Amino acid sequence: MDFFARQDQARRHTVRLVLYFILAVALTVLLIYLIVAVIFLRDGASDNLLRLWDPGLFAGVAAATLLVILAGSLIKTAALAGGGGAVARMLGGVLLNSQTDDPDERRLLNVVEEMAIASGTPVPEVYLLPGEGGINAFAAGFQSTQAAIGVTRGCMRLLSRDELQGVIAHEFSHILNGDMRLNIRLMGVVHGLICITVIGRVLLYSSSRHHAYGRYALGARSSGRGNNPLPLLGLGLLVIGGIGVLFARLIKSAVSRQREFLADAAAVQFTRNPDGLAGALKKIGGLTQGSRLQSAHAEEASHLFFGNGLKPSLFQGFSTHPPLIERIQAIDPQFDGTFPAVSDIKPAEPRQPSGRPPAPERPRRQVRPPMLPDLLGMAAAGAAAGSPLSRPPPPPLPARDLVNHVGQPQPNHLDYAVELLAALPSEVNVAVRDPLGAVAMVYGMLLSPDPAMRSDQVEMLRQKVEEGCLAELKRLAPSLASLHHAFRLPAVELAFPALRQLSPPQYERFRSVTRAIIESDRQLDLFEFSLGRMLARHLDGHFHPTRPKGAQYHALKPLLPDLTVLLSALAQVGNVEEARKEAAFAAGLKRLGFGGETTLLPMAECHLGRIEPSLDKLALASPALKKRLLDAALDVVAADGTIRVQEADLLRALADTLDCPMPPLLPEGSDLTN
C-alpha cells in the first residue's frame, strides 16, 4: 500500500474512530443514568425496573454527561493544537539544541537529521524525556509541519546507533503516514471519557470531608445514602469513569494496534536492517522497567508511543500495542524468547565507554564550530575543517519510481543522506545550526548569481537587515558560492530547527526580506520559488498554526485551469524548442486522460503570480488525485529524457506543497552545471 492509499485509509480510520466514540458516549450516558436512577429513584420496596425510567432525569443526566465529555474533548484538542511540542512538553520533554555537546544527544540528532533528509522533510523538533528510564519514543503533531519526536533518556543512552535508528525510523513512518493526526484526534476525543473519572474522584474526596463534619455534628455515621448521596455518586462516577477509560483503551487499541506492526515493517524496510529494530525491542524486554513511563500523562498518550508505556493490563484487548514477543518474531522469526540483560543508567551519568572498541561509526561529521586547534593553526593535515571547497556529492539516484517513493523512502535514500551529510562543507554545517547563521545562509542562497543584480540585492539588504546579519552573510558568501547545488535543499532542511528558534518579530522580518529578494529579480527562478514555498509552508505552520484543510476536490475537471498552469510551467522550463515543449505538455495531459482539452500556455503566463495560487488550489485535492498529479508532472519533466536541475527543484516544491514528502533526487546523468 503506498503513501496515498495510506492517507485515504487514515481518513477512513478517523470515521471509524468517531463512530466508536459516539457508541462509547451513548453507553456511558446510559450507565450513568442507571446509577443515578438506582440511587435516587428506587424506593426500598419495589424492584420494578420500569420505575427507574424517568425521561426528565434522563434528559438531565444526558445533558450533563455530554457537556462534561464534550468539554473535556474540546479543551484537550485545543491544548494539543499547538503542535507536537505541546504533547512533548506535557510529558515532561525538553527541546534538544542542535548545537549540543553531549555525545548521545549529538548521535540522536544525527540519526534524526539523516532520516529527515532521506525522506525529504524538514528536520523535526527533537525532545528528550529526561525523567524516563524506560526505553520508549513517540512522534506527535497535527501536521507534518508541526512534527516533534520525543525520546526517553533510557532510549537515548541504552541503545546502540543501529537500534536507535530502527526506533527513529519507526517514528518517522508514523509522521510520513499521517498517523499522527489521527493520534492527536484520538487523544482529544478520549480525554472527554477520562474526565468523568476526575469528577468522580473530586466528588468522592470532597464528600468525605463532609463526612467528618457530619460525624461530629450529628454524632451518627451516615451510610452515604439517603441524606448524603454525593459520595456514592462520586464512587459511581469513578466506576463509570473507569468504564470510560476502558472504552477509551478499546477505541485506541482498535484503531492503533495494527499500525504498530505496519510501522515496524516500514522501519525495517527503510533501514534495510532488521537487527536494529529487533535489538531495540529485545532490550525493552531485557530492561526491568521495559518501556514503561513514569509520567502521569502516560495513559492519555499511550497510543503515541513506540512501546507499551503502561503496566501490562489484564485483558489483551485493551492494550494499545501488540505483545512484545509477537513484534520481535515478526521481524526475527528465529527469536527464542530470551532477552538480553540490560542494566539501567542513572540520569546524571553519561554513557560509560565499555572495554570493547566502539562499533564503526558512520563517517564522523564535524558539527562543532571550527575546532580551536584548527584556528590556532594546529589542525591535523587532511582534516576537512574550515575548507570552503565542498567535496563532490554522492552519485545520483535514479529518477524512476519517484512517485512511488513519496512517503516511503528507500534504503538507498538513507545511504545517500548519510553520505550527503558527511560531505557537507563544515562552514555550512555550522551555520545551519544557529538562528543567525541559518538566516544569513538562506539570504545568501537566494541572492542572484548575476553580479549586477546581486549588488542591487545587497544594497537592498543593507537597508533591511542588521549589521550582524550582513557580516555573517559576508562570512558565508565564499562557502555558498562554491556549494554544489545538490546540497542546497538539504542544507535548508537542516536549518529548520534553528529557524524555529526565531522570535515572532524576527520571523516576520525574515519572511518579508526573503520575499523581497525573491521578487527583486523579476525572473522565473524556480529554485528560489521552491525554497520560498518550503520555508513558508513549514515555518508558517510553526509560527501561525492553522487548522489543516480537508480534501475539497475529488475530481480533476474543476482543477483543469490550475493543472494547465502547472504543467505548462514545467514544460516551458524544461525544454528549449517549441515542439519539445508541446510534446512534454501533451505527455502530462495524456497521463491525466485529458487529451486535447487544454493547450500549453505561453511563457509569459507561467509566472510565479499564477503558479502560486494554482499550487494552493491543487493542495486541496484528495490523495488519489495528488498521486495522479505527481505522475503527470513527472511525465512532463521526463519527456525529453533528461531532468534538469530546475525541474527537479520544482517537482520537490510541488510535492512539498501537496504535503507529499518526496525523497531527494538528482537528475539521471544530465547537466548539473545550470
Added chain:
Amino acid sequence: MIETILILVIVLAIPLFFIGVFMISGYNRLVGLRNRFKNAFAQIDVQLKRRYDLIPNLVETAKGYLKHERETLEAVIQARNTAVSANAAAGQNPGDPAAMKQLAGAENMLTATLGRLFALSEAYPDLKANTTMNNLTEELTSTENKVAFARQAYNDSVMTYNTARERVPTNIIAGMFKFDAAELFEVEKPEQREAPKVSFS
C-alpha cells in the same frame, strides 16, 4: 427534588465551565510563553559559552606580542571568569531579574576589557598580521553577532511574556500561580571592531 439538584448542577456548571476554560487556557498560554523565553535564553547560552571558550586562546596568542600589557590581558581573563559564573547563575533561572542584571553587568565589563585589548593591539602591527589572531578575532566577532541576534529573540519573548502576564484577565492567573516578571537582557553596544576585511562580490 432530584430534578432540582440536577437543574442546580447544570446552572452552576455552565459558568463554572467557562471559568474553567478561561483559567486553563490562560495558564497554558503563560506556561507556553515562559517556556519560549527560557528556550531563547538557552540559545544565548550556547553562544556565550563559545565566546568564553575563545577568549583564553585569544589572550594566549596575544601574550607573546603584548609582553608589557599584562594588566590589560589579566583584566580580560578576570572579566571572562566573572562572566562565566554569572552566565551559569542566570542559566539556572533565566529571566530572574537579579541574575540577568548581573549577567548584563559582567558582559558589559567583558566587552569593555576586550575593547581595550583590541585598541591596544592597534599599536602592534605584528600582532595584527598574525593569522591565528585574525582567525580568532573573526570567530569572536561572528560569535558576538550571534549573541546579539539571540539576545534580540530572547528580549522579544520576554516582552511578550511580560505583556501577557500584565494584561487583564490573564494577570489574575499570573498572580495565582506565581508567574513572575522576567527581566530583559540589555547590554551596551560594543565598539565597532576592525575585523579582517572580506570582499563581497
